[in-house]
Amino acid sequence: MEIRKLGIVGGGSMGKSIAEKVASNGIDVTVVEVSEAKALRAREELAAGLEHELQKWGITQSEKKVVLSRVTFVADLARVAGTDLVIETVHEDLEAKKDVMRRLEEVCPPERIFITNTSTLSITEIAAASGRPDKVVGVHFLYPVTTSPIVEIVRAVETSDHTFATAVALARVLDKTVIEVFDSPGFVMTRAVLPFLNEAMSLVMEGVASAEDVDRALQLGYEFKFGPLEYADRVGLDKVMGWMEHLFRELGDVKYRPCPLLRKMVRAGYLGRKSGRGFFLYEGHRRVEAPHRERKEVAR
Amino acid sequence: MRVLVLNCGSSSVKYQLVETTLAMIESNSDQAIAKGSVERIGTASAIHTYRPAGREKVSVVKEILEHRVAIAEILRILTDRETGVIEKAADIEAVGHRMVHGGEKFTQSVLVDREVVRQIEDCSELAPLHNPHNLRGYDAARRLLPDVPHAAVFDTAYHQSMPASAYLYGLPYVLYARHGIRRYGFHGTSHRFVGWRSKALLGRPREDTRLVTCHLGNGASVCAIAQGKSVDTSMGFTPLEGLLMGTRCGDLDPAVLFYIMHKEDLTEHQATTMLNKHSGLYGVSGLSNDMVELLAAEEKGHERAKLALDLFCYRVRKYVAAYAGAMGGVDAVIFTGGIGENAAPIRARALAGLEFMGIRVDPGKNAAAVGKEAEISPPDAPVKVLVIPTNEELIIARDTLRLVEGVL
Numbered sequence: 001m002e003i004r005k006l007g008i009v010g011g012g013s014m015g016k017s018i019a020e021k022v023a024s025n026g027i028d029v030t031v032v033e034v035s036e037a038k039a040l041r042a043r044e045e046l047a048a049g050l051e052h053e054l055q056k057w058g059i060t061q062s063e064k065k066v067v068l069s070r071v072t073f074v075a076d077l078a079r080v081a082g083t084d085l086v087i088e089t090v091h092e093d094l095e096a097k098k099d100v101m102r103r104l105e106e107v108c109p110p111e112r113i114f115i116t117n118t119s120t121l122s123i124t125e126i127a128a129a130s131g132r133p134d135k136v137v138g139v140h141f142l143y144p145v146t147t148s149p150i151v152e153i154v155r156a157v158e159t160s161d162h163t164f165a166t167a168v169a170l171a172r173v174l175d176k177t178v179i180e181v182f183d184s185p186g187f188v189m190t191r192a193v194l195p196f197l198n199e200a201m202s203l204v205m206e207g208v209a210s211a212e213d214v215d216r217a218l219q220l221g222y223e224f225k226f227g228p229l230e231y232a233d234r235v236g237l238d239k240v241m242g243w244m245e246h247l248f249r250e251l252g253d254v255k256y257r258p259c260p261l262l263r264k265m266v267r268a269g270y271l272g273r274k275s276g277r278g279f280f281l282y283e284g285h286r287r288v289e290a291p292h293r294e295r296k297e298v299a300r
Numbered sequence: 301m302r303v304l305v306l307n308c309g310s311s312s313v314k315y316q317l318v319e320t321t322l323a324m325i326e327s328n329s330d331q332a333i334a335k336g337s338v339e340r341i342g343t344a345s346a347i348h349t350y351r352p353a354g355r356e357k358v359s360v361v362k363e364i365l366e367h368r369v370a371i372a373e374i375l376r377i378l379t380d381r382e383t384g385v386i387e388k389a390a391d392i393e394a395v396g397h398r399m400v401h402g403g404e405k406f407t408q409s410v411l412v413d414r415e416v417v418r419q420i421e422d423c424s425e426l427a428p429l430h431n432p433h434n435l436r437g438y439d440a441a442r443r444l445l446p447d448v449p450h451a452a453v454f455d456t457a458y459h460q461s462m463p464a465s466a467y468l469y470g471l472p473y474v475l476y477a478r479h480g481i482r483r484y485g486f487h488g489t490s491h492r493f494v495g496w497r498s499k500a501l502l503g504r505p506r507e508d509t510r511l512v513t514c515h516l517g518n519g520a521s522v523c524a525i526a527q528g529k530s531v532d533t534s535m536g537f538t539p540l541e542g543l544l545m546g547t548r549c550g551d552l553d554p555a556v557l558f559y560i561m562h563k564e565d566l567t568e569h570q571a572t573t574m575l576n577k578h579s580g581l582y583g584v585s586g587l588s589n590d591m592v593e594l595l596a597a598e599e600k601g602h603e604r605a606k607l608a609l610d611l612f613c614y615r616v617r618k619y620v621a622a623y624a625g626a627m628g629g630v631d632a633v634i635f636t637g638g639i640g641e642n643a644a645p646i647r648a649r650a651l652a653g654l655e656f657m658g659i660r661v662d663p664g665k666n667a668a669a670v671g672k673e674a675e676i677s678p679p680d681a682p683v684k685v686l687v688i689p690t691n692e693e694l695i696i697a698r699d700t701l702r703l704v705e706g707v708l
Contacts, residue, residue: 004365026311026342056566057574147567 003027003170007080009100010089011042011073014117017145018087020046021174023070024063024146030080031073039073046071052285053146078107085170087115087139092242094121098129105131113166115139119190120246123156123183133158137167140187143235151176152187185250186243194244195255198262200228204279205261211279229279230287232262233272241266301704302333302391303697304378304445306371307398308437310429311341313370317378317385317392318697322705325698328500332693334378334385338370346370350377352385367433368440375444395441395450396700398489398692399434401427402454403480407461409453409699409708412438416452426480426537451700458488461529466626469536483541485533487515491523492530493695494636494688501675501686502632510627512620515690516646517637518546518589522616524623532626534619540575543619544612546589549579551615584608591639591646609646616650624657632684633659641671641689651685658682 006022008015011033019029033039050064059067072079080086086108088100097116104114113135116126127136138154151174153167164180171178181187186194200218204211215227224231232240241263247256265271265278272278273285281290301321307314314337320330336350346364351357358377364370375389386392397412403423410416417435424431442450459467467483468476475481491513498511511525520543524532534542534550544550552575561571574583582589585608587597597605624630635647644666651659658681666676669687677685702708 002365053570056564056570057578058567058570059573060577147569 003084003166003173005030005083006170007032007083007086008089009077009080009086009104010091011038011045012089012091014141014143014145015087015089016042016046016049017143018089018117018141019071020049020067021145023067024059025173025175027070027173029071030083031071032077032080033073033075036075039075043068043071043073046073077103080104081107081109081112085113085115085166087117089117092118092121092239092246094125097121097126101126101130101136111135113137113163115167115170117141120186120243122185123154124158127156127158134160135163137163138181138183138187139167139171140181140189142189145174149175149177150179150189152179152181152189154181154183154187156183186247190243191247194240194247197228197232197240198244198255198257198259201232201259201262201279204229205259215279233278233280233282233287235272236274237262237270237272237278238266301393301701302386303394303396303700304374304392304441305396305398305693305696305700306437306441307693308367308433310433311339311343313338313341313367313374313437315374316693316697318694320694320697320701322701322707325701328497330694330698335693336374336377338364338373341365341367341370348373348377350383352383355383358383366440367436368443371437371440371444389445390447392445392448394448394700394704395445396696397434397438397441397450397452398696399452399454400430400456400486401484402452402456402460403484404460404482406452406454406457408457409451409696409703411703412442412450412452420452426484449700449704451696451703453489453696453699455486455488456484458492459483459485459523459530459533462532466532481537483533483536485521485523485530486535486539487519487521487523487533488530489692489695490515490636490690491521491525491533493690493692494634495523495525495528497673497688498632498634498686501673501688502684504631509631510624510629511632511634512623512630513634513636514616514620514640514650515637516543516616516635516640516643519548520545520616520637520639522619522623524627526627532623543615544584544608545580547577547580547582549575549583581608581612584611591643595643595645609649613646613650613652617653620651620659621654621657630657630659630683632686634686634688636688636690641687644669647676647685647687659685661685 005028008019008029008031011031015031019031023029033042047068050067053059054064086104090096090100114130116123116138118138119140123138127133130136136156137159140152142148151171155164168178200214203209203214211229215229219227241258244256244258269275270277273282276282281288303318303320305316305318316332316335318332324330334352338346338348340346341364344363345361348360364373378384378386379388399420401423403426405419420435494513495511507527513523513525515521519539521533521535523530540548542550557571585594585605587605588594594605594609598609620633639646648661648666651661660678660681661676662678669676674687675684676687699708
């Protein structure tokens with residue numbers, strides 16, 4: 001199947017990032033938001049993101065224009081009916097995702113395939129709400145979709161081979177390396193990384209080493225791009241905690257139980273880069289050095 | 301012979317239908333009977349622009365989703381009862397394809413068969429942005445015109461005569477052996493054409509002629525030609541090396557790249573795009589990569605426009621002098637390409653200071669030489685300076701004809 005028009009439900013950071021990547025690969029995109037005002041804001045944010053990439057020399061002025069011309073933001077879900085494939089990217093909440101599936105079922109022709117983008121939730125359960133479980137497949141995109149080279153494509157119990165192949169075809173168009181995964185909480189990537197993040201947080205909580213030193217050691221020692229704490233800050237600590245709680249509930253294993261320090265920080269509103277403060281301090285997208293005393297306070 | 305010349309990019313096909321014979325080549329009288337382009341392939345609003353020689357331009361906007369449809373559309377318009385220049389597609393007797401990279405395998409143009417396609421695919425790793433699209437165009441054209449010969453003409457082939465001392469980098473030799481890391485050079489068709497054409501203008505046998513050809517366009521390169529063969533050229537493993545270009549940086553200390561990536565926290569993609577699309581005349585001036593615009597801005601006192609032009613001209617001068625040195629002298633310097641053919645002030649500025657080598661530009665002749673063949677050096681100058689408009693499509697058509705006639 002040739003994918004020329006793609007529908008995206010949800011204009012949050014993941015929805016916009018998928019839209020940017022898809023549009024820069026020559027596919028027209030319709031992004032659905034819940035209101036005209038949100039649609040307008042999502043468009044402005046996409047433009048701002050592209051401007052940032054232009055300032056980083058990653059694209060040219062004309063490429064920015066082309067991407068913006070290919071992405072349409074709307075507030076009417078029925079507008080995705082005319083697209084070749086629909087991706088749902090609403091927030092990580094099972095009921096919200098099931099609701100989107102039910103509404104998509106009403107507006108889209110029966111042969112339309114739906115992709116659900118989630119890091120942890122059950123694809124099988126989401127698919128069941130769609131009324132066409134064989135035509136639903138999970139694709140776990142990593143943020144930012146423009147540069148992340150990998151996707152997990154997740155088969156639910158009833159996902160058909162054709163549906164799976166369509167998701168693989170989309171991933172190939174986007175130059176992604178694909179791994180095939182069978183539906184299980186957290187799939188491969190989220191499930192494997194969470195105990196690692198949790199352990200790094202515990203080291204800080206127990207006073208074994210400072211946040212800076214834990215991150216520095218793991219980053220340099222194992223050649224990660226970021227240390228686990230900065231990585232968690234970048235993802236958003238509330239989001240990381242949500243994943244852990246979900247896996248803890250689903251799998252019952254204590255290795256997924258959120259570290260108390262993480263819980264405390266989220267309650268204090270230290271959500272990581274987006275709030276300016278998490279394990280480290282941030283100004284906009286940039287991490288900034290904290291004064292020594294401040295640093296201790298952040299860490300404990 | 302009517303040869304259809306195709307130049308396929310990722311979302312475009314440029315084409316010319318050329319009428320040529322061996323006799324016409326000798327008299328340089330062969331020409332395009334129609335030319336055009338299809339842009340924005342893959343969209344519902346692809347633009348087909350078609351110019352039959354001596355007649356009105358035609359523009360068509362329609363849905364064209366792939367190269368095959370684009371080439372079918374080209375054949376349709378060429379044979380159209382009103383706008384066409386031929387009666388039927390079968391009037392096309394051969395097809396010539398521009399291929400960017402021929403690696404070390406192709407030292408001249410070839411007729412394409414299955415084995416050649418395989419070898420071109422092997423070179424694709426060296427030109428991932430071009431060769432696959434060139435091949436896609438070939439595939440489509442072969443399906444639509446299965447019964448005529450198809451030829452491939454490579455940008456790199458002409459430079460395969462460079463000696464190892466010119467094409468090797470000072471890197472561990474094993475990298476050359478393992479991955480083909482060496483200088484290949486590009487714009488070969490253009491350098492070859494103006495080198496060939498200069499013979500008629502210089503009136504001396506090419507066997508003892510040393511030329512420095514300057515192809516100056518948005519992409520730019522200089523070539524040293526001795527005895528009709530390329531012995532060095534300024535572009536390298538990729539077109540990024542050498543002169544300052546429209547948006548490419550040209551020669552650069554590779555350590556700068558790693559330093560910038562670290563300092564500005566850039567990804568490989570961002571860094572590559574910066575060097576290829578945000579540098580050169582555009583990056584230095586902060587204004588434009590358009591020569592006309594930059595010259596106008598400089599005139600009005602725009603300092604960085606002047607700086608960009610100074611850098612551009614200085615690099616050309618350095619390469620001209622270096623290649624004269626490499627060949628033990630130079631008999632003619634040739635300008636071609638959009639800037640080389642039209643920007644008289646740039647030509648004069650690039651060669652200023654080389655009078656000690658016998659290179660001089662006559663201001664009046666230079667100013668008058670815009671977009672046409674001309675000698676712009678004073679009659680008594682030891683080194684001739686020429687302007688020769690390039691015609692890469694014509695050389696592709698000629699090579700195709702020669703291959704079909706068995707004389708290449």
